[in-house]
Amino acid sequence: MTLLPGLAELTLDPTHRPEATPAPSLAELTVEPVHCRPELLDACADLINEQWPRSRASRLHSLGQSSDSFPLCLMLLSPHPAPGHAPVVVGHARLSRVLDRPQSLFVETVVVARALRGRGFGRRLMEGLEVFAQARGFRRLHLSTRDQLPFYAHLGYQLGEPVQGLVFTSPRVPAALLRVFSSAPCPRLPCRAPSLAAHAAPKASKGPSLPPPPPLPESLAASPPAPAGPPPQSPLETGYRDLRGGPVFWMEKDI
Numbered sequence: 001m002t003l004l005p006g007l008a009e010l011t012l013d014p015t016h017r018p019e020a021t022p023a024p025s026l027a028e029l030t031v032e033p034v035h036c037r038p039e040l041l042d043a044c045a046d047l048i049n050e051q052w053p054r055s056r057a058s059r060l061h062s063l064g065q066s067s068d069s070f071p072l073c074l075m076l077l078s079p080h081p082a083p084g085h086a087p088v089v090v091g092h093a094r095l096s097r098v099l100d101r102p103q104s105l106f107v108e109t110v111v112v113a114r115a116l117r118g119r120g121f122g123r124r125l126m127e128g129l130e131v132f133a134q135a136r137g138f139r140r141l142h143l144s145t146r147d148q149l150p151f152y153a154h155l156g157y158q159l160g161e162p163v164q165g166l167v168f169t170s171p172r173v174p175a176a177l178l179r180v181f182s183s184a185p186c187p188r189l190p191c192r193a194p195s196l197a198a199h200a201a202p203k204a205s206k207g208p209s210l211p212p213p214p215p216l217p218e219s220l221a222a223s224p225p226a227p228a229g230p231p232p233q234s235p236l237e238t239g240y241r242d243l244r245g246g247p248v249f250w251m252e253k254d255i
């Protein structure tokens with residue numbers, strides 16, 4: 001299997017010769033927060049905009065909000081084939097804290113470079129973010145999807161309830177709330193790239209030694225019980241709608 005066309009499209013070097021470029025290796029991938037690699041901000045913005053076009057300034061602003069306190073943008077990186085060059089950004093996902101659920105993270109803006117899809121990079125991205133979240137004490141991931149239910153189901157996600165990801169940059173969020181959430185989850189891990197050479201950490205390794213994530217404020221830590229009724233979604237249809245009124249499936253996975 002060759003990945004040459006994919007890498008060629010990602011490389012902006014005009015002297016680049018596709019036929020001489022080694023393929024990105026799954027064994028050498030790493031996952032790193034974008035705020036630990038500011039030199040890759042532009043490449044990351046381009047990758048996301050390739051799928052969901054938006055102004056570059058707006059995309060860079062959004063990526064610039066990434067921090068250890070969440071929301072946090074993770075990049076899937078492949079070493080550049082030429083020594084001494086910055087790694088190639090091959091994937092991205094954004095993680096946010098979840099209202100009412102202190103041990104959960106909301107996953108969104110999951111994307112793999114168009115030319116590299118269907119070759120295992122999406123799985124590595126999702127496995128890498130699971131390891132990343134586990135290492136910070138989180139126990140469940142949530143997401144919503146319009147058309148990628150089969151991909152997430154294949155990776156172990158099940159249909160779940162809607163959740164509210166917390167976007168702290170919104171001016172509508174009161175300052176008091178911002179302060180409560182400004183502390184970093186425990187433990188505060190340094191910007192270090194976990195290698196994905198091996199598969200995601202086995203379940204046994206998540207052990208009891210990890211401290212739980214920081215608590216949510218009391219007012220955000222419990223919701224009223226959901227009203228009884230028929231399940232609003234099945235793998236084939238959903239009663240949930242996104243902000244534009246389109247059908248959306250809610251999914252979750254224990255990690």
Ligand SMILES: CC(C)(COP(=O)(O)OP(=O)(O)OC[C@H]1O[C@@H](n2cnc3c(N)ncnc32)[C@H](O)[C@@H]1OP(=O)(O)O)[C@@H](O)C(=O)NCCC(=O)NCCS
Binds near residue numbers: 112122147148
């Ligand atoms: C969704 C996306 C991230 C998947 O990435 P990818 O690199 O193509 O996925 P992979 O090749 O790693 O696939 C991983 C596994 O899922 C399986 N899979 C992928 N798509 C699938 C589908 N539609 N149905 C069933 N299985 C699927 C693959 O067969 C593979 O299985 P395996 O690892 O057991 O062999 C990528 O297609 C993408 O960026 N799409 C556009 C953006 C998008 O829609 N994002 C999701 C928003 S909710």
